[in-house]
Amino acid sequence: EQITTFSELEKVIRQVTTETRVIDMHTHLYAEAFNEHLLWGIDELLQYHYLTAEFFRHTDMTYDEYWMLDNASRAEAVWQTLFVDRSPLSEAASGVITALNRLGLSPTQYGRDLNAYRAALAAKSTSQQIDDVLEVAKIERIVMTNDPFDAKEREVWQASRGKSDARFDAALRIDKLLLDWPAAAQDLRVQGYLVEDDASAPSTLQEVRRFLKDWALRMDALYLMVSLPGDAGYEHNKAASVTSSSLTILLDGAVVPVCLELGLPLALMIGVRRQVNPLLRLAGDMSMRSDLSLLEGIAKRYTNLELLITVLARENQHELTVLSRKFRNITLFGCWWFLHTESMIRELTAFRVELLGTSFIPQHSDCRVLEQLINKWDHSRGIIADILISKYNRLLKDGWGITEEEIRRDVEAYFGGNFQRVLDKAKQNRQLIQGT
Ligand code: REL
Numbered sequence: 032e033q034i035t036t037f038s039e040l041e042k043v044i045r046q047v048t049t050e051t052r053v054i055d056m057h058t059h060l061y062a063e064a065f066n067e068h069l070l071w072g073i074d075e076l077l078q079y080h081y082l083t084a085e086f087f088r089h090t091d092m093t094y095d096e097y098w099m100l101d102n103a104s105r106a107e108a109v110w111q112t113l114f115v116d117r118s119p120l121s122e123a124a125s126g127v128i129t130a131l132n133r134l135g136l137s138p139t140q141y142g143r144d145l146n147a148y149r150a151a152l153a154a155k156s157t158s159q160q161i162d163d164v165l166e167v168a169k170i171e172r173i174v175m176t177n178d179p180f181d182a183k184e185r186e187v188w189q190a191s192r193g194k195s196d197a198r199f200d201a202a203l204r205i206d207k208l209l210l211d212w213p214a215a216a217q218d219l220r221v222q223g224y225l226v227e228d229d230a231s232a233p234s235t236l237q238e239v240r241r242f243l244k245d246w247a248l249r250m251d252a253l254y255l256m257v258s259l260p261g262d263a264g265y266e267h268n269k270a271a272s273v274t275s276s277s278l279t280i281l282l283d284g285a286v287v288p289v290c291l292e293l294g295l296p297l298a299l300m301i302g303v304r305r306q307v308n309p310l311l312r313l314a315g316d317m318s319m320r321s322d323l324s325l326l327e328g329i330a331k332r333y334t335n336l337e338l339l340i341t342v343l344a345r346e347n348q349h350e351l352t353v354l355s356r357k358f359r360n361i362t363l364f365g366c367w368w369f370l371h372t373e374s375m376i377r378e379l380t381a382f383r384v385e386l387l388g389t390s391f392i393p394q395h396s397d398c399r400v401l402e403q404l405i406n407k408w409d410h411s412r413g414i415i416a417d418i419l420i421s422k423y424n425r426l427l428k429d430g431w432g433i434t435e436e437e438i439r440r441d442v443e444a445y446f447g448g449n450f451q452r453v454l455d456k457a458k459q460n461r462q463l464i465q466g467t
């Protein structure tokens with residue numbers, strides 16, 4: 032039952048990429064127990080920060096005027112400006128239309144009337160919407176972004192409600208620890224960890240490790256994660272006499288040891304320049320080129336550390352893909368943020384297949400609003416399918432008959448298996464260290 036014709040190949044690949052359930056390995060979505068942390072519905076879709084930035088390119092409203100509005104009024108302003116007064120052509124805007132349409136709220140029927148969409152969604156409960164969206168988007172599991180520095184979120188974990196929905200896994204997010212050290216130290220003290228402002232004190236590092244382990248275990252976190260600016264200084268080959276940055280001290284002295292001890296990967300998202308325009312709030316972040324010697328240094332130094340890596344600048348993509356070939360503990364993932372667009376996903380995915388075959392994770396959604404799972408995965412699946420069709424077709428033309436099972440195997444690796452394998456490898460490495 033080998034596939035022999037192009038049309039058969041195309042049909043099978045479209046079907047398999049549409050059907051295969053996904054593990055979405057990085058999102059900003061939450062299980063229902065996290066209450067207001069989980070954003071969903073049309074008003075939230077319209078307030079997505081990608082759209083906020085696009086809205087301000089057209090409106091005369093001042094930033095203050097916008098931020099003073101309530102949620103409903105903000106949504107209305109964005110709808111009017113980006114969807115009624117002009118066409119929603121951008122990736123983020125067209126994504127809203129895809130999500131609505133695939134949820135059964137056809138724009139053909141509901142038109143340009145925001146209240147019609149609102150009314151159609153009004154009767155839905157949160158749990159029903161979670162079920163429906165996960166079904167339509169064919170999502171098996173979702174990894175959240177869990178911040179132990181967020182007091183509201185801590186309450187949910189402390190009440191043991193964080194793991195009540197098996198479809199949602201945790202990731203321990205440590206940006207504040209690594210990027211805002213003196214302030215993080217203060218937070219740790221309030222949480223009962225005896226740390227000093229000087230991160231390099233051995234007792235302080237021990238307490239930071241205790242903090243990380245407590246939270247990783249409480250959350251049952253799948254990995255630890257940080258997003259870094261492109262010029263984050265990690266000094267991997269510096270003379271011992273020179274004082275290190277707190278980032279270096281904390282990575283070497285706490286974060287990496289805890290990952291190795293617990294058998295968890297470290298995820299690095301590299302190349303963000305925060306708050307280029309603070310008036311835009313969450314929408315005010317930018318991308319920047321990264322010096323990937325940071326990554327090279329970590330990968331080389333800690334060969335037992337599994338690294339999940341994405342970078343934000345298009346200019347770094349070629350280098351990251353090549354670097355992934357050099358270090359098997361690097362697994363590249365996703366088309367992040369400003370790269371999560373049709374043309375960029377197409378370019379990056381094709382190149383990655385060409386250099387890495389099936390040994391990478393093509394996509395994560397980075398969703399902030401539940402229904403975005405639908406459009407982000409729908410668009411990504413379609414593009415990934417286009418690329419796979421052309422790659423398998425090359426094999427087909429050279430007489431390498433392919434079966435549907437083989438295609439399924441490869442797509443399952445891309446959509447979840449490769450991520451699972453990184454988790455498994457990290458666990459195995461732990462056993463190696465402990466000699467068990
Ligand atoms: O996890 C991150 O650091 C980023 O993905 C977010 O900060 C960003 O705002 C997100 O919405 C991008 O897609």
Ligand code: ZN
Pocket residue numbers: 057058059397
């Ligand atoms: Zn993110």
